[in-house]
Amino acid sequence: MNVRDTISRLQDFYILSVKATLGIVRRPRYFREIIEQMDYMGMGSLFIVFLVSLFIGMALSLQISAELSEMGLKMYTGKIVGLSIIREIGPVAIALSFAGRVGSGMASEIGSMILGHQVDIMRVHGVNPVKKLVTPRVISAVIMLPALTIIGDAASMFGGYYISVFVSHQSGAFYWSQIKDIMDFENIFAGVTKPFIFGYLIACISCYMGLSTRGGARGLRQATTSAVVYSTIMIIVSDFLLTRVLLIVWGSTV
Amino acid sequence: MIVFRDVTLAFNSKVVLDNVSFQADFHEKIAILGGSGGGKTTILRLMLGLIFPDSGKIFIDGQDITVLSEARLREYRMKFSIVFQEGALFDSMNVYENVAFCLREYTKFTEEEIEQRVRELLRRLNIEGAMYLMTNELSGGMQRRVAIARSLAECKPKMMLYDEATTGLDPLTADNICSLINELSQGEPPDRTGFIIVTHKVTDATKVAERYIYIRNGKIAFDGDIDQMRQTDDAEFRKFINELFVMEQCR
Numbered sequence: 001m002n003v004r005d006t007i008s009r010l011q012d013f014y015i016l017s018v019k020a021t022l023g024i025v026r027r028p029r030y031f032r033e034i035i036e037q038m039d040y041m042g043m044g045s046l047f048i049v050f051l052v053s054l055f056i057g058m059a060l061s062l063q064i065s066a067e068l069s070e071m072g073l074k075m076y077t078g079k080i081v082g083l084s085i086i087r088e089i090g091p092v093a094i095a096l097s098f099a100g101r102v103g104s105g106m107a108s109e110i111g112s113m114i115l116g117h118q119v120d121i122m123r124v125h126g127v128n129p130v131k132k133l134v135t136p137r138v139i140s141a142v143i144m145l146p147a148l149t150i151i152g153d154a155a156s157m158f159g160g161y162y163i164s165v166f167v168s169h170q171s172g173a174f175y176w177s178q179i180k181d182i183m184d185f186e187n188i189f190a191g192v193t194k195p196f197i198f199g200y201l202i203a204c205i206s207c208y209m210g211l212s213t214r215g216g217a218r219g220l221r222q223a224t225t226s227a228v229v230y231s232t233i234m235i236i237v238s239d240f241l242l243t244r245v246l247l248i249v250w251g252s253t254v
Numbered sequence: 255m256i257v258f259r260d261v262t263l264a265f266n267s268k269v270v271l272d273n274v275s276f277q278a279d280f281h282e283k284i285a286i287l288g289g290s291g292g293g294k295t296t297i298l299r300l301m302l303g304l305i306f307p308d309s310g311k312i313f314i315d316g317q318d319i320t321v322l323s324e325a326r327l328r329e330y331r332m333k334f335s336i337v338f339q340e341g342a343l344f345d346s347m348n349v350y351e352n353v354a355f356c357l358r359e360y361t362k363f364t365e366e367e368i369e370q371r372v373r374e375l376l377r378r379l380n381i382e383g384a385m386y387l388m389t390n391e392l393s394g395g396m397q398r399r400v401a402i403a404r405s406l407a408e409c410k411p412k413m414m415l416y417d418e419a420t421t422g423l424d425p426l427t428a429d430n431i432c433s434l435i436n437e438l439s440q441g442e443p444p445d446r447t448g449f450i451i452v453t454h455k456v457t458d459a460t461k462v463a464e465r466y467i468y469i470r471n472g473k474i475a476f477d478g479d480i481d482q483m484r485q486t487d488d489a490e491f492r493k494f495i496n497e498l499f500v501m502e503q504c505r
Binding site for chain 1: 302339344345360
């Protein structure tokens with residue numbers, strides 16, 4: 001792919017994202033599609049998010065308490081686990097799982113519709129495919145990813161609790177008091193803002209890849225892979241940028 | 255009136271249409287013939303403004319549609335209805351929902367009125383019994399019928415576009431679809447609904463069409479009626495329509 005193609009694709013992606021966002025406030029609105037997508041993204045991802053988060057919390061707690069016990073500070077496991085889960089690992093890990101499951105699903109579904117001429121049929125009958133297909137997915141993703149992140153964070157902290165209490169033999173009450181200490185506006189705001197942005201990026205990237213599908217099964221495979229790869233890259237990059245911005249906003253020094 | 259003027263289109267440097275020019279009236283019965291990947295379907299997609307040419311102009315009723323926005327194209331797309339190869343039905347919907355799709359999107363009919371209209375259409379096309387089946391439970395012929403029903407649900411088009419409407423069907427079902435195509439284009443010109451059928455099945459084309467356009471290497475290699483087609487001295491085209499001669503000899 002040459003530079004001209006890359007710029008052209010970036011421009012198309014930007015236009016699609018703007019149109020999808022404007023679709024939120026313009027008629028017609030597709031409430032049924034939004035509910036269907038929320039069910040697919042939310043309920044469909046609940047188990048995988050719960051499982052991934054639980055084990056991340058357990059592994060993190062295990063690792064941190066092992067390190068802290070050498071310094072005689074393992075009672076602070078809860079604080080470090082909670083902080084890293086809420087601010088960083090939770091939003092990123094859940095967004096990556098979400099991109100793998102939902103992003104690939106969006107790209108392959110829309111890609112199949114492109115190859116099966118279903119999107120052409122919509123256009124012929126005057127239905128705007130961006131409003132019908134992309135906007136409901138963007139709305140659903142920006143609602144469901146933060147919700148899943150909150151659930152996943154809770155699961156991680158329970159995983160951390162289990163390890164702290166039953167493996168590392170710490171006080172459960174102290175663990176929860178540490179968690180309670182870090183539940184301030186600054187941390188919660190950072191933890192909820194990130195999945196909101198990640199959800200938007202995953203939905204826009206995946207829908208764009210789906211709508212750009214060309215060339216049969218091979219093209220569909222490429223679109224699906226690209227959706228996950230680009231979503232993953234954008235999650236990591238935007239996480240860094242958001243962290244930097246939030247630290248500046250709260251006046252924290254590094 | 256549809257006018258293609260010097261239309262050229264390439265995909266990834268492969269020229270699909272090369273300076274194609276022709277014109278057609280909405281009431282005409284046209285078959286576009288040609289080999290696979292020869293640009294036949296591309297002509298239909300260009301006609302609907304789903305893609306745009308690299309150069310050249312496409313006029314529908316005097317308006318160059320290559321310069322129109324997506325919103326303004328709707329007015330011109332409404333003059334046509336298209337049945338894509340294998341139906342292009344929405345696989346997450348049942349037959350009823352597929353046919354009702356456009357009615358729900360763009361009319362203010364009540365659900366009862368929509369149901370009545372859908373039933374009427376499905377009865378006309380002899381598939382009322384399949385109304386609540388999912389599209390993957392339908393045979394190839396039934397899928398084409400549902401696609402035709404959907405294309406007729408919203409409006410009365412001036413011209414139907416059929417993309418490989420009989421491809422992949424057994425001879426009897428293909429024959430039924432041809433009969434249906436003829437039935438939908440009954441009447442005398444200029445009042446009848448015309449059609450353009452894109453196909454590589456010459457025998458099916460001759461059951462329905464009155465004018466034949468043959469596309470080869472992105473150019474129009476033949477444009478005429480069946481008598482002119484029989485008398486063509488283009489060796490490659492004669493080979494392409496050989497099955498027509500075989501069939502006529504058998505008779």
